[in-house]
Amino acid sequence: MAAQTILFDFTLDTLKTADAKQRQEVVKIVRNELEHVFPQLELAYQLSMEDGYFAVLEENKDTIITCRIFQQGLLTINVEYYLADGKEPLMSFDTGKRLENTLAKKLKALTGQVLPTLKRGDLARYFPSSDERIIEYDIDSLVYEARSPFQKIQIMHSKTLGNMLILDELQNIAESDLIYTETLMGRGIENYEGKEICILGGGDGALLYELLKEKPKHVVMLEIDELVMQACNKYLNSICGDVLEKRKTDQYEIVVGDCVEYMKKFIAEGRKFDYVFGDLTDIPISGAPIGECWDFIRTILEHSFMLLKPDGKYLTHGNGTTCLESLELFEEQLRLLKPKVKFTTSKAFVPSFMEEWLFYQVTFA
Amino acid sequence: MAAQTILFDFTLDTLKTADAKQRQEVVKIVRNELEHVFPQLELAYQLSMEDGYFAVLEENKDTIITCRIFQQGLLTINVEYYLADGKEPLMSFDTGKRLENTLAKKLKALTGQVLPTLKRGDLARYFPSSDERIIEYDIDSLVYEARSPFQKIQIMHSKTLGNMLILDELQNIAESDLIYTETLMGRGIENYEGKEICILGGGDGALLYELLKEKPKHVVMLEIDELVMQACNKYLNSICGDVLEKRKTDQYEIVVGDCVEYMKKFIAEGRKFDYVFGDLTDIPISGAPIGECWDFIRTILEHSFMLLKPDGKYLTHGNGTTCLESLELFEEQLRLLKPKVKFTTSKAFVPSFMEEWLFYQVTFA
Numbered sequence: 001m002a003a004q005t006i007l008f009d010f011t012l013d014t015l016k017t018a019d020a021k022q023r024q025e026v027v028k029i030v031r032n033e034l035e036h037v038f039p040q041l042e043l044a045y046q047l048s049m050e051d052g053y054f055a056v057l058e059e060n061k062d063t064i065i066t067c068r069i070f071q072q073g074l075l076t077i078n079v080e081y082y083l084a085d086g087k088e089p090l091m092s093f094d095t096g097k098r099l100e101n102t103l104a105k106k107l108k109a110l111t112g113q114v115l116p117t118l119k120r121g122d123l124a125r126y127f128p129s130s131d132e133r134i135i136e137y138d139i140d141s142l143v144y145e146a147r148s149p150f151q152k153i154q155i156m157h158s159k160t161l162g163n164m165l166i167l168d169e170l171q172n173i174a175e176s177d178l179i180y181t182e183t184l185m186g187r188g189i190e191n192y193e194g195k196e197i198c199i200l201g202g203g204d205g206a207l208l209y210e211l212l213k214e215k216p217k218h219v220v221m222l223e224i225d226e227l228v229m230q231a232c233n234k235y236l237n238s239i240c241g242d243v244l245e246k247r248k249t250d251q252y253e254i255v256v257g258d259c260v261e262y263m264k265k266f267i268a269e270g271r272k273f274d275y276v277f278g279d280l281t282d283i284p285i286s287g288a289p290i291g292e293c294w295d296f297i298r299t300i301l302e303h304s305f306m307l308l309k310p311d312g313k314y315l316t317h318g319n320g321t322t323c324l325e326s327l328e329l330f331e332e333q334l335r336l337l338k339p340k341v342k343f344t345t346s347k348a349f350v351p352s353f354m355e356e357w358l359f360y361q362v363t364f365a
Numbered sequence: 366m367a368a369q370t371i372l373f374d375f376t377l378d379t380l381k382t383a384d385a386k387q388r389q390e391v392v393k394i395v396r397n398e399l400e401h402v403f404p405q406l407e408l409a410y411q412l413s414m415e416d417g418y419f420a421v422l423e424e425n426k427d428t429i430i431t432c433r434i435f436q437q438g439l440l441t442i443n444v445e446y447y448l449a450d451g452k453e454p455l456m457s458f459d460t461g462k463r464l465e466n467t468l469a470k471k472l473k474a475l476t477g478q479v480l481p482t483l484k485r486g487d488l489a490r491y492f493p494s495s496d497e498r499i500i501e502y503d504i505d506s507l508v509y510e511a512r513s514p515f516q517k518i519q520i521m522h523s524k525t526l527g528n529m530l531i532l533d534e535l536q537n538i539a540e541s542d543l544i545y546t547e548t549l550m551g552r553g554i555e556n557y558e559g560k561e562i563c564i565l566g567g568g569d570g571a572l573l574y575e576l577l578k579e580k581p582k583h584v585v586m587l588e589i590d591e592l593v594m595q596a597c598n599k600y601l602n603s604i605c606g607d608v609l610e611k612r613k614t615d616q617y618e619i620v621v622g623d624c625v626e627y628m629k630k631f632i633a634e635g636r637k638f639d640y641v642f643g644d645l646t647d648i649p650i651s652g653a654p655i656g657e658c659w660d661f662i663r664t665i666l667e668h669s670f671m672l673l674k675p676d677g678k679y680l681t682h683g684n685g686t687t688c689l690e691s692l693e694l695f696e697e698q699l700r701l702l703k704p705k706v707k708f709t710t711s712k713a714f715v716p717s718f719m720e721e722w723l724f725y726q727v728t729f730a
Binding site: 044080111116132133159354 | 412416429441687
């Protein structure tokens with residue numbers, strides 16, 4: 001079940017959009033060409049504005065087309081109709097492209113484009129990149145959905161990426177993303193043998209699973225959301241193995257709770273680690289109120305360094321490499337830390353993010 | 366200059382969308398929540414249908430919102446307004462997400478989503494994947510645009526992929542795509558030293574550039590579009606080096622013309638090659654009429670094998686690995702060839718395609 005939304009836009013010489021009369025000429029051409037695809041098209045409503053024009057066209061009350069002219073030299077056309085499962089679309093992408101080409105020619109448009117058809121009301125398949133570009137995943141099923149006290153948890157299946165963990169409608173990790181974990185931990189660069197490690201977050205289990213292959217002395221993982229771990233243990237086995245099956249072995253312990261509380265406890269006990277991993281979700285799920293993300297990040301950083309041995313390392317993910325501003329803000333926090341720290345970065349293209357991601361390695365200066 | 370289009374959709378219990386009265390209840394909730402973001406919102410037009418409902422809401426004739434209810438249990442909301450350069454959006458993605466969350470709760474929706482904001486009338490930034498999913502590129506400038514007798518040629522700059530060659534609004538190759546050329550040629554697998562090679566197409570110059578590094582005896586490249594080569598020579602140097610500067614050296618010759626004509630000429634002359642590369646655009650640009658793509662592909666295949674030495678190889682790109690039907694059709698053509706051929710495949714994730722691509726290696730059976 002899905003509505004099909006097909007969006008066209010054209011930039012025009014502003015002479016063509018400057019006054020009502022010229023705009024009517026544009027509309028005439030648009031209607032004429034649309035009628036080749038939708039022969040029963042009728043004008044249902046129009047709104048003339050000082051600085052533009054808006055119309056609703058419809059065919060049999062099934063297909064509704066809105067058409068808007070902005071005096072700045074812009075025309076948008078939105079086509080929307082309901083497509084029942086198994087039916088052929090009324091307008092294929094190729095038909096759309098031909099219509100766009102013809103319209104661009106007849107309107108003498110400066111530019112024109114038709115967007116690939118958007119499918120709505122079906123499985124959620126559109127997610128943002130870190131710089132808020134639209135990504136359409138080839139998701140073919142919703143495998144799991146639940147709401148924990150902390151977040152909405154979904155496992156969706158992508159044809160090319162395998163099962164994906166989606167938290168509060170943001171993609172987190174997929175079966176395709178070993179490179180994410182390997183870059184976060186610096187595989188081949190760091191030596192974990194015999195080391196003591198603390199993971200903050202990491203509920204998908206992938207980091208714990210990969211770290212255990214490197215024979216550390218002990219890993220403690222502090223994850224707040226029991227339900228995330230249950231979901232990943234069931235549906236993300238290819239990246240977390242069976243580490244989420246047990247909560248305590250000789251090699252590791254998974255503590256379910258607020259990591260800040262446990263960090264405070266460890267600090268009070270004088271417990272120290274060779275490595276601390278910041279593997280929390282990008283949007284903090286702790287008690288920190290909305291808008292205070294950075295307070296939370298600062299708290300995490302400060303406590304982490306109190307837990308590190310003098311030659312210890314704090315490893316964490318940053319953001320998409322295109323998000324310069326966000327990365328700069330994070331680095332500013334690092335520079336404010338006392339005692340002083342220094343950092344290096346590494347990056348990797350993460351398949352399920354469809355973009356390059358930056359990772360930080362932070363040590364005492 | 367760009368219009369902002371923000372699309373929401375919700376699936377609802379069909380009880381809520383089944384009759385006019387229930388649908389009015391839905392609309393009331395929607396209007397109420399929209400008014401938190403757009404306080405001057407007014408109803409401009411509504412259309413009641415037997416199987417649904419459609420309304421136009423507007424604020425100061427600037428923001429126009431359409432709202433449609435489908436009796437199948439689907440609600441779509443489209444928000445559109447003009448955003449001048451340098452101005453803040455009226456609705457950020459975060460505001461949109463909050464609105465979506467609130468609406469989903471109040472409507473007791475089964476699912477809900479807001480798509481990342483679409484920017485229209487700006488630089489063309491949306492292109493389709495091979496399976497017609499939408500891809501939004503981080504394009505920040507149009508570097509070059511021209512129309513040759515064969516196609517529309519654009520070079521666009523992407524922040525992460527570098528310069529991209531776009532032919533007839535389809536992405537072809539970008540500076541990020543060495544892996545494409547290396548997988549097409551099977552670098553490290555094939556031995557080109559001292560070999561005679563024919564490239565069909567290949568106007569971006571990347572394949573020729575990489576092949577020449579492997580010391581072949583001679584390469585002839587048959588490319589129809591002079592203008593593509595000029596554009597790539599100027600703007601894609603990092604992937605084609607200076608091979609498009611000259612049309613003839615001791616090592617290679619670039620022939621500008623219809624490859625089918627030249628293949629016929631070579632066949633008549635009895636000329637044979639160790640390797641023939643099918644590096645034509647996915648949409649044939651030869652004289653073959655629209656809809657006869659497959660005739661063109663057959664012609665290319667038949668002539669290619671007439672040009673190959675008995676132990677020669679035909680190497681070509683296929684399609685996205687998700688396009689099973691299209692790949693199957695191509696393999697059917699291979700199976701029809703006489704004399705019989707056999708093939709292997711390889712694949713690679715091509716950065717600028719944002720998907721995995723399949724490549725074919727075909728030899729006489």
